[in-house]
Amino acid sequence: MKAGLLAALCLLAAPEARPDGPTLQVSGAGTRTVVLQSGLGDDAQVWDALRPLLERHYRVVRIDRPGYGASAPTTAPRDPCTVADETRDRLVQAGIAPPWLLVGHSLGGLYQYVFARRHPVETGGLVLLDPTHPAHWATMQQEAPGLATALRAMRTLAFSDTARAEFDAQAACLDSLDERAPLHRPTRILVSDRPGPLENAHYRAMLGRLRLDWLRRLDSPGLQVVWDSGHYLQREVPQDVADAIDAVAREAVAP
Secondary structure, X not given: OOOOOOOOOOXXXXXXXXXXOOEEEEXXXXXXXXXXXXXXXXXXXXXXXXXXXXXXXXXXXXXXXXXXOOOOOOOOOOOHHHHHHHHHHXXXXXXXXOOEEEEEEOHHHHHXXXXXXXXXXXXXXXXXXXXXXXXXXXXXXXXXXXXXHHHHHHHHHOOXXXXXXXXXXXXXXXXXXXXXXXXXXXXXXXXXOOOOOOOOHHHHHHHHHHHHHHHHHEOOOOEEEEOOOOOOHHHHOHHHHHHHHHHHHHHOOOO
């Protein structure tokens, strides 16, 4: 679950925040809107390498969830459904009309998937980067218990209060989703190839199965493995990510 400006085209707006919700950072000159959702512990700056590649063609919305970057912490639940609905409500309040192209990294990928399930008509398409599978934590505890123990220790010693709340609630609402049929929205799923420092063979095998299960849940042509890449695809291979967004945009219904 674990950097520019195009002065003639980039219409960078000041962050828009509310005390109990996410902050939006809006830039770019396009008519289509790309919404970037970061992973656990990351603020909007994690997209700095990708953003300049998008701003010529899209309006780009980067999100700081409550407790990250420019957003104040919140006492509201941190389950994926709440995060998705907060994001949707904030986009509407900011006057940013759907359909939206949703891009999510890691836990942010799970949040964008839940967003699309809960608001499919407003979702133009999905690009998921090493997305956290809905059953990731439960499966890890069963099949990679050593790594799960190490992650629990990191949660206690290294996570912020916000990250702990998100980690603990990552599966809290998922049984409310209707997943009887695949989500029929243009989708690309990019996955990394280079193992993390703690990832053993048991974990990689588990991860491989969970990655393939995304194809059951989403209308995707397959997994795009980005060879010799680490978890932060948007930093290491931003052009690959931009190309995937372009592909989804071509398939999505125009706003």
